[in-house]
Amino acid sequence: MPRTVRPRRRLLAALAVLSGLGMVAASPASADPLYQERYRPQFHFTPAQNWMNDPNGLIYYKGRYHLFFQYNPSGNSWGDISWGHAVSTDLVHWKQLPVALPQDDQEMVFSGSVILDRNNTTGFGTRNNPPLVAVYTSAQKASGKQQQALAYSTDGGTTWTKYDGNPVLDIGSNDFRDPKVFWHAPTQRWLMAVALADQHKIAFYSSADLKHWTHQSDFGPAGATGGVWECPDLFPLPVDGNTKKTKWVLAVNLNPGGIAGGSGAQYFVGDFDGKTFASDDAGAVYTPPGGTVVQDFESGSFGDWTATGDAFGSAPATGPVDGQQTVTGFEGKAFANSFHGGDAATGTLTSPAFTVTGDHINFKVGGGNHPHRPGSVPGGRPTPTGVTLADFEGSAYTSPIGDWTTTGDAFGTGPARGTLPGQNQVTGHLGSGLVNSFLNGDAGTGTLTSPAFTIDKKYLDFLIGGGYHPASSDAPTTVELVVDGTVVRSATGSNSEALNWASWDLSDLQGKQARIKVVDDNTGGWGHLNLDQVVLSDTQAKPPSVETGVNLLVDGEVVQSVTGADSEHLDWASFNTKAYTGKEARIQIVDANSGGWGHILADRFTVAGEPALNTTRRAHWLDHGADFYAANTWTDAPGGRRVMIAWMNNWNYGQAIPTSPWRSAQSFPRELSLRTVNGKVQLLQQPVRELTGLRGAGARAPRTRVADTTTPLAVHGGSQELRADLTAGTADRFGLDVLTGGGQRTRIGYDTTTGEVYIDRTDSGATDFDPTFSGVHRAPLALHGGPLSLHVLVDASSVEVYAQNALGEQVTLTDQVFPDPSSTGVAVFAEGGTATLDQLQAWQLKSIWR
Numbered sequence: 001m002p003r004t005v006r007p008r009r010r011l012l013a014a015l016a017v018l019s020g021l022g023m024v025a026a027s028p029a030s031a032d033p034l035y036q037e038r039y040r041p042q043f044h045f046t047p048a049q050n051w052m053n054d055p056n057g058l059i060y061y062k063g064r065y066h067l068f069f070q071y072n073p074s075g076n077s078w079g080d081i082s083w084g085h086a087v088s089t090d091l092v093h094w095k096q097l098p099v100a101l102p103q104d105d106q107e108m109v110f111s112g113s114v115i116l117d118r119n120n121t122t123g124f125g126t127r128n129n130p131p132l133v134a135v136y137t138s139a140q141k142a143s144g145k146q147q148q149a150l151a152y153s154t155d156g157g158t159t160w161t162k163y164d165g166n167p168v169l170d171i172g173s174n175d176f177r178d179p180k181v182f183w184h185a186p187t188q189r190w191l192m193a194v195a196l197a198d199q200h201k202i203a204f205y206s207s208a209d210l211k212h213w214t215h216q217s218d219f220g221p222a223g224a225t226g227g228v229w230e231c232p233d234l235f236p237l238p239v240d241g242n243t244k245k246t247k248w249v250l251a252v253n254l255n256p257g258g259i260a261g262g263s264g265a266q267y268f269v270g271d272f273d274g275k276t277f278a279s280d281d282a283g284a285v286y287t288p289p290g291g292t293v294v295q296d297f298e299s300g301s302f303g304d305w306t307a308t309g310d311a312f313g314s315a316p317a318t319g320p321v322d323g324q325q326t327v328t329g330f331e332g333k334a335f336a337n338s339f340h341g342g343d344a345a346t347g348t349l350t351s352p353a354f355t356v357t358g359d360h361i362n363f364k365v366g367g368g369n370h371p372h373r374p375g376s377v378p379g380g381r382p383t384p385t386g387v388t389l390a391d392f393e394g395s396a397y398t399s400p401i402g403d404w405t406t407t408g409d410a411f412g413t414g415p416a417r418g419t420l421p422g423q424n425q426v427t428g429h430l431g432s433g434l435v436n437s438f439l440n441g442d443a444g445t446g447t448l449t450s451p452a453f454t455i456d457k458k459y460l461d462f463l464i465g466g467g468y469h470p471a472s473s474d475a476p477t478t479v480e481l482v483v484d485g486t487v488v489r490s491a492t493g494s495n496s497e498a499l500n501w502a503s504w505d506l507s508d509l510q511g512k513q514a515r516i517k518v519v520d521d522n523t524g525g526w527g528h529l530n531l532d533q534v535v536l537s538d539t540q541a542k543p544p545s546v547e548t549g550v551n552l553l554v555d556g557e558v559v560q561s562v563t564g565a566d567s568e569h570l571d572w573a574s575f576n577t578k579a580y581t582g583k584e585a586r587i588q589i590v591d592a593n594s595g596g597w598g599h600i601l602a603d604r605f606t607v608a609g610e611p612a613l614n615t616t617r618r619a620h621w622l623d624h625g626a627d628f629y630a631a632n633t634w635t636d637a638p639g640g641r642r643v644m645i646a647w648m649n650n651w652n653y654g655q656a657i658p659t660s661p662w663r664s665a666q667s668f669p670r671e672l673s674l675r676t677v678n679g680k681v682q683l684l685q686q687p688v689r690e691l692t693g694l695r696g697a698g699a700r701a702p703r704t705r706v707a708d709t710t711t712p713l714a715v716h717g718g719s720q721e722l723r724a725d726l727t728a729g730t731a732d733r734f735g736l737d738v739l740t741g742g743g744q745r746t747r748i749g750y751d752t753t754t755g756e757v758y759i760d761r762t763d764s765g766a767t768d769f770d771p772t773f774s775g776v777h778r779a780p781l782a783l784h785g786g787p788l789s790l791h792v793l794v795d796a797s798s799v800e801v802y803a804q805n806a807l808g809e810q811v812t813l814t815d816q817v818f819p820d821p822s823s824t825g826v827a828v829f830a831e832g833g834t835a836t837l838d839q840l841q842a843w844q845l846k847s848i849w850r
Contacts, residue, residue, distance in 0.1 A: 115132070150168055199221070286613070363574075369566045476490075641671055705834065706734070783806070
């Protein structure tokens with residue numbers, strides 16, 4: 001399935017009715033004992049087995065914290081969604097209980113909340129024994145509608161009964177979900193915050209009895225709106241501990257469109273009167289940093305910028321062109337628009353050469369989301385010359401080297417003729433025929449194997465598309481080169497129906513006999529592969545550019561690139577040009593894509609001292625990492641504590657992470673507060689204090705100065721807590737490496753050139769299970785000349801970073817990582833200069849499962 005579609009929301013037409021949902025399934029056969037498997041977190045909650053996502057129904061009741069969660073009782077991927085259940089007395093040690101709210105033949109049980117109906121307003125209990133009431137989204141299997149429904153428990157949450165009068169709130173929508181309900185004392189009413197997901201709105205309803213609801217208001221769109229809004233939470237917090245000065249916090253999760261890509265969690269601070277939420281800054285108009293405008297397209301011509309192709313027309317556009325939707329966000333009256341001729345047209349628009357002088361080039365960009373791919377070449381590339389092993393133009397799998405053989409049902413009896421029924425459009429193949437294992441949808445599996453041939457040329461070139469499931473995954477979709485019965489080369493798709501060139505260097509295999517094997521072992525999303533034009537050649541095929549973007553070229557090479565967001569709205573972007581001061585550069589606007597959203601919009605290029613921030617970067621993020629989603633807080637926590645937990649995963653790759661027999665963990669609980677920091681009210685987060693109960697042996701590292709090097713420390717651990725202070729010297733980047741060993745590391749750094757804390761997981765271990773996983777995630781934090789304070793939680797497959805400056809300003813980042821179990825080291829590093837580790841305290845953390 002497309003990665004832009006959230007799997008939990010795809011209603012399956014037919015799901016088996018589960019039996020025995022009241023029991024936690026027994027552990028399957030495994031090489032490792034339960035809770036000691038590779039990558040199993042040791043102090044984060046995970047179910048014994050099977051798929052888990054959003055935390056639900058968080059409530060403290062009679063001495064126990066209840067954690068309900070989206071759960072598949074029957075498998076390790078999303079489906080059959082029910083409410084799992086776990087309890088804890090300390091937010092640290094968890095006991096998994098039987099499934100609380102099972103799916104059935106009518107509905108799946110999506111996210112929601114649990115409240116204590118103290119006054120028995122529902123009549124589900126009694127005054128002496130008030131009920132716990134779950135308010136959840138009933139996802140109707142037959143219609144796809146999402147309705148709000150009730151279930152109740154009168155035995156403290158052990159057993160639950162679904163209300164006969166369900167649904168209690170139905171607006172006829174397929175995107176109406178995730179109710180957060182609480183008692184609002186000033187109005188003496190129940191209040192519900194619920195997502196109008198595709199409208200980027202949170203709707204507020206009130207009720208006297210939880211059964212009859214009245215709409216009060218909507219909030220949004222505001223902040224980040226790059227994906228659907230989900231899982232809202234609304235709660236008050238005192239500012240600086242002053243109960244007479246209270247603000248309300250509205251948490252809104254969205255997917256995609258998160259700050260680190262894919263899923264993310266943002267928040268708004270404001271006021272709530274029982275009917276309407278008003279954000280303190282939702283309506284603020286953004287003014288970018290001032291500077292020198294070098295091109296704003298207001299002259300009526302491109303001036304000294306040079307156009308190629310026909311996509312940009314003969315002059316700047318003054319609005320949408322023929323066939324285009326409404327364009328918004330451009331400055332003044334005109335802008336560059338490559339939709340002339342529709343998406344099929346291509347071309348470039350290039351500035352004259354200039355000498356880089358400022359720190360930043362700010363501009364506006366919109367249009368298609370087709371990033372620049374390093375190594376790609378502009379213009380179409382001809383088919384490599386050489387020996388064609390197969391072009392798949394016949395009616396059967398015949399080729400110049402003989403007949404190819406099939407197993408299974410994915411490949412049929414002969415090549416496909418382009419796109420198959422139910423498939424998105426397939427592009428990039430040559431001629432009419434290709435290998436396409438979507439014959440029976442993603443459910444089909446099988447292999448296609450060539451006859452043997454002799455390797456007598458340097459390269460094997462081929463066109464490949466389809467699912468990204470590498471050979472190392474449990475269920476690959478791959479093209480393999482087999483020599484002497486061993487797979488010596490392998491390639492997979494990129495979760496795209498567009499085929500592009502790939503190439504293997506066969507220099508070390510000359511004279512060998514080989515076979516090509518196409519493998520489709522995957523029955524999930526993107527569980528198919530496309531292949532065409534297999535050629536033995538002395539020329540290495542390079543993929544043609546299919547980008548839509550704005551590039552910065554220095555010495556003729558693309559050094560920075562920004563693409564659109566599949567939107568006709570232009571938003572701010574920025575190139576950081578500090579490293580290129582004094583060098584000759586060009587700006588090039590590129591439309592090399594002739595498919596859907598195959599165009600680019602750009603406007604108002606300005607040389608400035610500070611970067612312009614787009615809407616996503618201006619939003620307030622609960623976490624800047626890639627793995628903090630569906631964040632929600634506990635109701636009725638003792639002492640008025642506001643404690644948050646989130647699904648520690650991302651819908652970009654959530655179903656592909658290499659864990660078994662479970663998949664997904666929850667973040668470590670964090671306590672929230674509002675503090676006035678540097679004159680602004682900020683949401684601060686800290687791991688709950690109960691963490692200290694897990695501390696084992698402690699260690700300290702001495703003050704260490706590093707100069708353009710990495711220095712190992714006498715600290716090790718796969719599950720540990722670190723507290724460190726570091727001071728920048730002349731280094732461009734400095735910080736800590738954790739989970740090091742065998743060439744692996746997860747880097748927690750500070751970039752002095754951009755003023756950002758970052759996690760770099762490109763060398764963190766297993767990263768090849770999805771193309772979107774490997775990367776660097778950043779959060780802005782000015783140091784103002786002071787030290788960087790880091791509080792880091794390291795578990796077997798995650799890193800949570802709380803970073804703070806001397807003024808008390810804070811950012812958090814949460815990322816999953818999958819290192820080798822032997823990679824447990826810690827080091828301090830500096831790049832491009834000096835930095836000092838002032839102090840580091842480390843504690844080994846005990847397992848909560850032993």
